[in-house]
Amino acid sequence: MTRDPIILTTYDWVPDFPRGHVRDIRIRWLLEEIDRPYRIETVPLQKKTPEHLARQPFHQVPMIRDGELSLFESGAILLYLAEGTDLMPGGDDRMRTIQWLIAALNSVEFYSAAWLVGKFFHKNEQSAAEFGKIAQDKLAHLQDVLKGRDWLVAGRFTVADLLMADILRLPAQHGLLDGLPDLRAYHDRALSRPAFQKALADQIAHFRAADAAMAQASA
Numbered sequence: 001m002t003r004d005p006i007i008l009t010t011y012d013w014v015p016d017f018p019r020g021h022v023r024d025i026r027i028r029w030l031l032e033e034i035d036r037p038y039r040i041e042t043v044p045l046q047k048k049t050p051e052h053l054a055r056q057p058f059h060q061v062p063m064i065r066d067g068e069l070s071l072f073e074s075g076a077i078l079l080y081l082a083e084g085t086d087l088m089p090g091g092d093d094r095m096r097t098i099q100w101l102i103a104a105l106n107s108v109e110f111y112s113a114a115w116l117v118g119k120f121f122h123k124n125e126q127s128a129a130e131f132g133k134i135a136q137d138k139l140a141h142l143q144d145v146l147k148g149r150d151w152l153v154a155g156r157f158t159v160a161d162l163l164m165a166d167i168l169r170l171p172a173q174h175g176l177l178d179g180l181p182d183l184r185a186y187h188d189r190a191l192s193r194p195a196f197q198k199a200l201a202d203q204i205a206h207f208r209a210a211d212a213a214m215a216q217a218s219a
C-alpha cells in the first residue's frame with residue numbers, strides 16, 4: 001500500500017543564525033532514516049497567522065500532517081513517525097527508548113537551551129556560565145551512561161539517539177563537549193549518518209532558496 005507523503009511544516013525563511021538548527025531538522029532526519037516520503041510546506045516567520053496558531057498553540061514549528069492528523073512538538077512527532085520502524089525497538093526497550101527521548105528533551109535540552117538563551121539572546125555572561133555549568137554536569141553524566149556502548153538503548157541507533165544527538169549539536173559547536181571524548185564520539189557517530197547529512201543539506205537549501213526568492217521579488 002502506498003501512503004501519502006508526510007507534510008512537514010517549517011518556516012518560510014529564517015536569518016542565518018538558526019539555519020541548520022530549526023527543529024524541522026529532527027523530523028527531516030528521521031524521515032530520511034526510515035525512507036518515508038515527505039514534502040515541505042511553510043508558515044511565515046515574520047507575520048504569524050491564526051491558521052498557524054490553530055495548529056501549533058505556541059506559534060512554533062515544526063508541525064506535520066499525516067492524512068487527517070496534524071501534530072506539533074518535535075518529540076511527539078518523532079515518536080509518532082518512529083513507531084513500527086527500526087528506530088523504535090520492541091518489548092521493554094520501547095519504553096526505555098521513550099524514557100531516553102524524554103530525558104533528551106527535559107534533562108539535556110532544558111539546560112542547554114537555558115545556556116543558549118543566556119549566551120546568545122540575552123548576552124548575559126553570568127547566566128550563560130551558570131547554565132553552561134549545569135549543562136556540562138548533565139553531559140558528563142550522559143557520557144558515563146554511554147561508556148562502553150555505542151547507543152543509548154538496545155545496542156542500536158534509535159529515535160532517542162537521533163533526538164539526543166541533535167540536541168547535542170549546539171553544545172558541541174560551542175565547546176560544552178570539550179573534555180568529554182566518549183560523548184563527542186557518540187555525537188560524531190550519530191551525525192555521520194547519511195540521513196542526517198541529507199537532512200542538514202536540505203534544510204540549508206530550503207532557506208537559501210527562500211533568500212533567492214526574496215532577492216528576486218525585490219529586484
Ligand SMILES: N[C@@H](CCC(=O)N[C@@H](CS)C(=O)NCC(=O)O)C(=O)O
Nearest residue numbers: 021022023059060061062073074075
Ligand atoms: N518544544 C517545541 C519547540 C519548538 C521551537 O522552539 N521551535 C522554534 C524553531 S526551532 C520556533 O518556532 N521558534 C519561534 C517561537 O518560539 O516563536 C518542539 O520541540 O517542537
